[in-house]
Amino acid sequence: MAEASIAPVTASGPAPETGASFDAVVIGAGFSGMYMLHRLRGLGLTARVYEAGDGVGGTWYWNRYPGARCDVESVEYCYSFSEELRQEWDWTERYPSQPEILRYAEHVADRFDLRRDMRFRTRVTRAAYDEAASRWRVETDRGDRVTGRFLITAVGCLSDARVPGIPGAGSFRGDSHHTGRWPHEEVDLAGRRVAVIGTGSSGIQIIPVLAERAAQVTVFQRTPNFTIPAWNRPLDPGYARWVKDNHAEIRRSMRDSLFGIAAPFNTGSALAASEQERLAELEARWAHGGPGFLGAFGDTAVDPRANELVAEFVREKIRQTVEDPRVAELLSPRDHPIGTKRPCFDTDYYATFNRPNVRLVDVRTTPIEEITQTGLRTAEATYEVDTIVYATGYDALTGPLLAIDITGRGGTALREKWAAGPRTYLGLMTAGFPNLFTITGPGSPSVLSNMFVSIEQHVDWIAGCLRHLAGTGATVIEADPGAEDAWTRHVGEVAAQTLFPRADSWYLGANIPGKPRVFLPYPGGVGAYRVICDEVAAKGYEGFVLSP
Numbered sequence: 001m002a003e004a005s006i007a008p009v010t011a012s013g014p015a016p017e018t019g020a021s022f023d024a025v026v027i028g029a030g031f032s033g034m035y036m037l038h039r040l041r042g043l044g045l046t047a048r049v050y051e052a053g054d055g056v057g058g059t060w061y062w063n064r065y066p067g068a069r070c071d072v073e074s075v076e077y078c079y080s081f082s083e084e085l086r087q088e089w090d091w092t093e094r095y096p097s098q099p100e101i102l103r104y105a106e107h108v109a110d111r112f113d114l115r116r117d118m119r120f121r122t123r124v125t126r127a128a129y130d131e132a133a134s135r136w137r138v139e140t141d142r143g144d145r146v147t148g149r150f151l152i153t154a155v156g157c158l159s160d161a162r163v164p165g166i167p168g169a170g171s172f173r174g175d176s177h178h179t180g181r182w183p184h185e186e187v188d189l190a191g192r193r194v195a196v197i198g199t200g201s202s203g204i205q206i207i208p209v210l211a212e213r214a215a216q217v218t219v220f221q222r223t224p225n226f227t228i229p230a231w232n233r234p235l236d237p238g239y240a241r242w243v244k245d246n247h248a249e250i251r252r253s254m255r256d257s258l259f260g261i262a263a264p265f266n267t268g269s270a271l272a273a274s275e276q277e278r279l280a281e282l283e284a285r286w287a288h289g290g291p292g293f294l295g296a297f298g299d300t301a302v303d304p305r306a307n308e309l310v311a312e313f314v315r316e317k318i319r320q321t322v323e324d325p326r327v328a329e330l331l332s333p334r335d336h337p338i339g340t341k342r343p344c345f346d347t348d349y350y351a352t353f354n355r356p357n358v359r360l361v362d363v364r365t366t367p368i369e370e371i372t373q374t375g376l377r378t379a380e381a382t383y384e385v386d387t388i389v390y391a392t393g394y395d396a397l398t399g400p401l402l403a404i405d406i407t408g409r410g411g412t413a414l415r416e417k418w419a420a421g422p423r424t425y426l427g428l429m430t431a432g433f434p435n436l437f438t439i440t441g442p443g444s445p446s447v448l449s450n451m452f453v454s455i456e457q458h459v460d461w462i463a464g465c466l467r468h469l470a471g472t473g474a475t476v477i478e479a480d481p482g483a484e485d486a487w488t489r490h491v492g493e494v495a496a497q498t499l500f501p502r503a504d505s506w507y508l509g510a511n512i513p514g515k516p517r518v519f520l521p522y523p524g525g526v527g528a529y530r531v532i533c534d535e536v537a538a539k540g541y542e543g544f545v546l547s548p
């Protein structure tokens with residue numbers, strides 16, 4: 001079964017540009033590309049941003065499925081670089097919905113007049129480093145041929161949407177949608193029988209909403225996931241005001257934290273706590289909801305016995321919520337420690353399985369064998385449906401980078417260099433590819449963090465680096481292979497100290513057949529990572545080679 005990448009349509013768009021040269025070419029107009037452009041302009045540099053979508057927003061441009069919502073609190077899921085922007089923007093909910101985040105992205109684009117340097121509906125297909133000219137030659141699917149001294153990828157970590165190659169998928173006569181490529185127009189679900197394949201964050205968000213709108217929802221689950229209630233609600237204006245007034249302190253705590261969020265993480269041990277203390281702490285965090293639940297105890301991420309206590313607490317919540325004990329057991333994760341797959345945060349997910357129009361099919365024991373013209377057939381039964389929703393995830397972190405034909409010194413392809421897994425120095429650069437920066441690239445905290453904290457840190461670091469180059473007269477910067485080896489080893493060693501490697505997760509590339517099993521993000525925490533990056537810069541970009 002071949003996995004398929006879903007390329008968005010780029011049918012019509014602006015006339016191609018040939019021969020133009022820029023200081024920097026940026027790939028992607030999500031939150032990282034937008035802020036990068038703003039900082040480049042501030043440095044007096046020229047830039048062109050290419051974006052496959054027809055607007056800004058990245059992930060939040062594409063993920064328009066019903067129920068799509070960020071699971072970092074809105075007051076923390078936003079830029080901090082502009083005091084005016086911070087003061088003028090008011091979020092309406094505790095966790096921001098996709099439409100609201102997209103409005104925020106559009107507001108930022110307007111406010112900082114970003115669009116004039118962006119080209120939409122334009123996908124970068126190829127980027128080759130021209131050693132003689134010390135420039136990147138960039139090509140797009142619309143025929144653009146431009147050069148940039150710097151090439152900066154702002155492609156997102158979860159933008160290469162994947163559908164599994166289930167036999168017969170092409171013959172299905174109804175509608176099929178991937179959550180990450182949801183149509184812009186309203187999808188009519190009234191009276192429809194809907195199949196959902198996948199129970200990661202996207203499946204867990206869309207299923208309760210589909211259950212309310214559709215006649216019937218059949219959930220095809222391969223692996224149950226732990227999910228914690230988000231308890232989303234309208235944002236309390238008093239709290240929002242307090243956050244604005246205490247911004248500097250709150251941001252500092254986010255930047256110094258493990259995951260880039262302000263929720264307090266305990267360092268205490270779940271094993272050392274009495275049962276009463278443990279349950280009290282977990283109950284309080286369950287009642288608060290959201291990512292802070294996983295910060296109840298310091299040893300959850302590293303000690304299997306501590307982890308099992310927290311996991312069993314969640315399983316007990318599932319049993320209390322789901323009326324059918326057989327369904328409750330099917331929904332209870334037992335094959336991976338809690339927190340080792342991307343944690344999910346939901347609105348009424350488990351309770352949705354009490355509805356008469358929702359059923360759960362365990363495709364671990366009875367795999368989907370075929371998609372027919374009218375539905376799905378497993379090893380055990382056939383299911384007639386009108387719509388199939390693929391909530392089947394992404395080729396994470398490396399997928400979006402390797403989808404572009406990038407070649408560095410000596411014509412070496414990035415795909416070749418990373419054949420056994422990504423190799424980077426700090427997740428920012430890769431040896432042999434001078435002047436190529438990867439915002440939130442593999443080897444950086446990226447998906448293990450509040451993306452805004454990581455994006456701003458990387459963009460600020462890159463901007464500081466470019467200023468340093470200009471100040472010293474250097475024009476080329478490149479990761480030293482030795483520094484890269486040491487960093488790549490370090491990322492693996494830190495991951496090995498945690499329980500992360502025990503799950504078949506997309507953090508390890510396990511969701512993509514044939515992808516090397518390498519832990520992709522840096523799990524040492526955004527606070528510690530920032531210190532390392534700042535020290536490298538303070539030491540004159542130690543581990544990088546600068547040349548005139």
Ligand code: NA7
Binds near residue numbers: 204342391393506511
């Ligand atoms: P995820 O987290 O990768 O979830 C994908 C789900 O799809 C997961 O439950 C998979 O099961 C399931 N899947 C994938 N292929 C199949 C096949 N062939 N059959 C059945 N089930 C399948 O993607 P999401 O979009 O939910 O979330 C991505 C991130 O976006 C999220 O974590 C946030 O950071 C935002 P598996 O677990 O592999 O058995």
